[in-house]
Amino acid sequence: MYDAIVAGLGPAGSAAAYFLAKAGLKVLGVDKETFPRYKSCGGCISTKIDGLFDFDISPAIEETVYGASFTYKSERPLDIISERPIGYNVMRNTFDHLLLASAREAGAEVVEGARVVSVEDSGASVKVGLHGARSCEARVLVGADGASGLIGRELFGLRPREAAVSITAEVPHKRELRDYSGRLFIDFGCVPHGYAWVFPKREFLSVGIAASASKAGRIREHFNAFASSHAVLKGLKTGPTTGWTVPVYYDGAPSPVKGRVVLVGDTGHLVEPFLGEGIYYAAFTAKAASSVILDYIGGKAGLEAYPERLEAEVLPGFRSALKLSDLVYNYPRLWYGIIERDPQIMLRYYDVIRGVEECSAFYSWALDKVKSKPWKVLRSWIETRFARPERAG
Numbered sequence: 001m002y003d004a005i006v007a008g009l010g011p012a013g014s015a016a017a018y019f020l021a022k023a024g025l026k027v028l029g030v031d032k033e034t035f036p037r038y039k040s041c042g043g044c045i046s047t048k049i050d051g052l053f054d055f056d057i058s059p060a061i062e063e064t065v066y067g068a069s070f071t072y073k074s075e076r077p078l079d080i081i082s083e084r085p086i087g088y089n090v091m092r093n094t095f096d097h098l099l100l101a102s103a104r105e106a107g108a109e110v111v112e113g114a115r116v117v118s119v120e121d122s123g124a125s126v127k128v129g130l131h132g133a134r135s136c137e138a139r140v141l142v143g144a145d146g147a148s149g150l151i152g153r154e155l156f157g158l159r160p161r162e163a164a165v166s167i168t169a170e171v172p173h174k175r176e177l178r179d180y181s182g183r184l185f186i187d188f189g190c191v192p193h194g195y196a197w198v199f200p201k202r203e204f205l206s207v208g209i210a211a212s213a214s215k216a217g218r219i220r221e222h223f224n225a226f227a228s229s230h231a232v233l234k235g236l237k238t239g240p241t242t243g244w245t246v247p248v249y250y251d252g253a254p255s256p257v258k259g260r261v262v263l264v265g266d267t268g269h270l271v272e273p274f275l276g277e278g279i280y281y282a283a284f285t286a287k288a289a290s291s292v293i294l295d296y297i298g299g300k301a302g303l304e305a306y307p308e309r310l311e312a313e314v315l316p317g318f319r320s321a322l323k324l325s326d327l328v329y330n331y332p333r334l335w336y337g338i339i340e341r342d343p344q345i346m347l348r349y350y351d352v353i354r355g356v357e358e359c360s361a362f363y364s365w366a367l368d369k370v371k372s373k374p375w376k377v378l379r380s381w382i383e384t385r386f387a388r389p390e391r392a393g
């Protein structure tokens, strides 16, 4: 009998295994893959991650990011670079492997290549069935098996259709051959209700596009159009692509606790819905859940303290980000025109990314800016409704 089983060992699962094992619990972590494993991801982590772990994550950081070069449909380039960092670019195989190694060092028992196939909560304990007729049992199960995982879907009824869809490619390039000066490349307007990006790493450019699953239309065509038109990708072959879902937070998502099972990261749809930032929130929610599980095992609190913490510390920001994404992605051309005229807006948004400005305060301020242009909003709305999908905005 373990104190906790952690199913899935991406950033959420490895962080949970780390914090629980470090606090002295008997922890088993399982993942269907063998690490290091590839994960389709932009791999940009906001600086909010600073100080979340008490070990050094810098060996996995390939680029420090100070801002972005924005475009609208691959044109009208606009550099908005800050003096202070907003994020770090990592390759997920290296970053996730580093977190997993830390969980192991902290004392978690880890089994790779072990797929969870069933979960049974008897009330007194949770029994987890693994592929190959093996099983294990714990007082608590941490569900961290990701966007398409079985635990969120089957046990909690979380709906993958509320997710965003994405296409990504890793384009080989040598860091020393180009100077990207610590910036991301972000394009608005290239896809309905979403955006495209190029995130530079040492050996690769991570290229991707993501948009609301219900509104994206033919996302592969949008990806191809972006990859063939963006200046940074000129002369480069995008190569093989992968498709994935980004389980962004949605209104009405069920509680991430049921009986003795607790959901963290993507499994609980705990991804910020404006940019689709999920790595930091995977680690953050895992840390929050771990401290609640410690209290629970110690008889000091119930597991329902976890959703209460999320409600206090995370979800208000996600709800504002949802409103912001409606505003920006419904009116991308208007939005782009506004940031072109007033780049301070993005500099202020960088503080939301850094975690020093509330998203709700930023949203109210940005909404006032948009409201001050009612005729442009109306024109943009008419175009969005009546134009072909690729002309949205």
Ligand SMILES: Cc1cc2nc3c(=O)[nH]c(=O)nc-3n(C[C@H](O)[C@H](O)[C@H](O)COP(=O)(O)OP(=O)(O)OC[C@H]3O[C@@H](n4cnc5c(N)ncnc54)[C@H](O)[C@@H]3O)c2cc1C
Binding pocket: 007, 008, 009, 010, 011, 012, 013, 030, 031, 032, 033, 039, 040, 041, 042, 043, 044, 045, 046, 114, 115, 116, 117, 144, 145, 146, 147, 148, 149, 150, 166, 167, 168, 208, 210, 244, 245, 246, 264, 265, 266, 267, 271, 276, 277, 278, 279, 280, 282
């Ligand atoms: C295209 C794309 C780009 C993105 N870009 C960014 C970005 O730039 N920045 C950012 O912050 N976020 C980004 N995200 C979101 C980010 O990738 C996720 O939020 C993050 O990976 C969540 O971590 P996690 O540990 O919850 O899930 P995951 O990283 O998905 O880990 C889940 C783990 O569970 C394992 N697993 C699955 N099923 C089972 C099973 N049945 N049994 C055992 N193990 C199982 C998997 O092998 C995997 O290792 C992006 C997402 C996508 C799709």
